[in-house]
Amino acid sequence: MVRILTKANVAELLNMADALEYVEEAYKQLTLGNAFVPQRIAITDPAPGLTLVMPGIIGGEMSALATKIVSVYKKNPEKYNIPTVLAKIMIQDINTGDIVGIMDGSLITAMRTGAATGVSVKYLARKDSTTMSIYSAGVQARKQVSGVYYGLNEKLERCKVFDPNKDTSESFKKEIEGELGIEVEITNSGDELLTNSDIIVAATTSTTPIFAGEKVSEGVHISSIGAHAPDARELDSTTIKRASLLTAGLKEACLAEAGDYIIPINEGIISKDNVISIGNIITGKISSRATDTEITVFKSVGISAQDVAVGKLVYDRALKEGIGQDIDF
C-alpha cells in the first residue's frame, strides 16, 4: 500500500515547530555520521527547466529513506498558470526498500527551508533577539519568518521586509501579521533592513551581493537561503570576513554549490576550514557565539536530509491520524 498525500493533506499535517525539530535532528544525525546525502542529480538539458533528484537516508531513531524530485521551470506561471517550483517526495520503507508514501513536496520544500533558518537562529542568534529583517517577500520568505519565529521560541516581535514588488510586500505583511501576530514593517530600500534588526534573512533570487558587509551591525545573525550556484551569492566577501562563525546546513554541499562561501575562499579571504556544518554546533562539538557583538552566518543550499526528515514526519503522522488515501500498486 502506498499512502498518497496531497498538498492539502500535507498542510493539515505539518507545522513549523515540528519541521524545525526534524530538520535539527537531520543536521545532528549528519554530523554524527548516521545519515547519507549523496550529491543531488541535476537535469537541465535539453528541457526548458531544471530537475533536481535528491535521495537521502537518515539513521538513528528517525530511520528515514526518501527521494525528492523537484523541478524549477521559470515559464510555468506565464505559459501554463502553474507554479515554477513543483515537487514530490517518495518515502521508502527502510526495512524493505518499498515506496510506501508519495506526497506533494512544494510546501515541505518551503517549510524545511524556513526550518533550516529557524535551527540556525536557535543556535547562533543572540539569546535576546526579538527583531528580524528579510530581503524578499515571496513564498519562501514567508516560511523563513515562521522559521525565525519558532527558532526564537515565539519571541519574535517585529519583521522588516523589503521587496521591489509593493503588492508582494503588502500581501506578505497581511499574511505574516495574521499568522504570527507580529508587527511587519515594509521599507523603501534594502539598506533600511540593516539597522535595528537582530536577525537578517536573505531569501532573494539575486546572484550578486544584496548588501554591503560594512553596513551590517555588530551582533546580528545572518541566514542566506537564496543563491545556490558556485558563481552566485547573496552575501559579499566583507560580510563573510567580518563573521566569527560561518556555518552551513552541510559543509560539503555549500563548498560545492554556494558562491557565498566559494568566492571568498577563491579570493583567499577565508579557507575551507572556516566553514562548518551546523550539526557541529547542535551536537556541541563546536561552540556557538561567545559574545553579543559577533556576527554569525548560516548558509543553506538545501539538502535531501531536510526533505527526508520532514517527509517522514508527515508520513508517520498521516498514518497515525488516518489522513490521505491508500493505493495498491
Next chain:
Amino acid sequence: MVRILTKANVAELLNMADALEYVEEAYKQLTLGNAFVPQRIAITDPAPGLTLVMPGIIGGEMSALATKIVSVYKKNPEKYNIPTVLAKIMIQDINTGDIVGIMDGSLITAMRTGAATGVSVKYLARKDSTTMSIYSAGVQARKQVSGVYYGLNEKLERCKVFDPNKDTSESFKKEIEGELGIEVEITNSGDELLTNSDIIVAATTSTTPIFAGEKVSEGVHISSIGAHAPDARELDSTTIKRASLLTAGLKEACLAEAGDYIIPINEGIISKDNVISIGNIITGKISSRATDTEITVFKSVGISAQDVAVGKLVYDRALKEGIGQDIDF
C-alpha cells in the same frame, strides 16, 4: 493530475515488441546526443539493501523525462514475503517538470532488460539464428527469452536453459512454451548450453565467469545482463578476447560498472576503445558483424534511458486507452 498505474495496469499496457522498439530508440538517441543519463545514485548504508535512483531524459520525438527508484533488498522474500526487487517510475511533463505519472516499475525493469537483449540480437546475431540458450531460469531470464524472440522477429524455435533449481527450470519451461510456443529444453549442466545455440544469454547472479570462453562456438551472439559491479562478471577474458564486437547498452556505464569489460581492460587484453555503445550499430556509424563465424558480445548494466523510454510508452498508452486512475495532488 497524476495518472497512477498499478502493476496490473502496466501489464495490460506493455508488450515486448513495443518495449524493444522504445529501448532501441533510447539507445539511438543516446548515440545521437539527444539524451542525458546521469550516473545513477546508489544508497546502501545503513539500510539492509540497495536503492538506486535513476533519472534520465530523452529528447527527439520521444521527449521523455522520468526517474526510476528501484530497491534490491535480498531478505524481503524470506522476512516479509515480498519481492527482492521493487521499483516505481515517476514520469514528468517535459514542458513543465510536473510529475504527471507514477507507475509500478518491477515489470518494466524486467521487460526493458529483456528488450535490451532483444535489440542486441536484432543488430548483432546471425540473420539465420533460430536457437538460444540461457543461464538462469528466474524472472529476469523469462523476459530475456521474450526479448530474443522479438529481436529475431518471432523466428526463435528452441531455448535451452540451465538453472541449479529444478523447480524454477520446470516453471520456466511451462511459462515460455505456453507464452511463446517454442520448445524449451532443460539441461543438466551449464556447458550443454554452449553447443547448437545461435544466441547465449547470461542472466545469473554470479559474480565470476559462468563458462569457459574456449568452449564458445563460432558465430554466436552473447548477451550478459547479470553482474554489474567492477569486480564482478559473467563472461571470462577468453570470451571477450575472442569476440569481434564488444558492445554495451551505454559504453560509459559499462566502463564504470561492468567487470565483464573492466577486468579484461585492466588485464590489458582489450582497451577501452574496443567497447562501443550499441547505438553506434543502430545508427550505422559502426558496422555490425561481417561474417557468420564472428562472436559478438552485448553487455548491459541497465541505464535509466531504458526505463524512461518504456515508462513513457506505458504512460502515453494509459492516457490514450483511459487506463489507471488520476490523483489530484
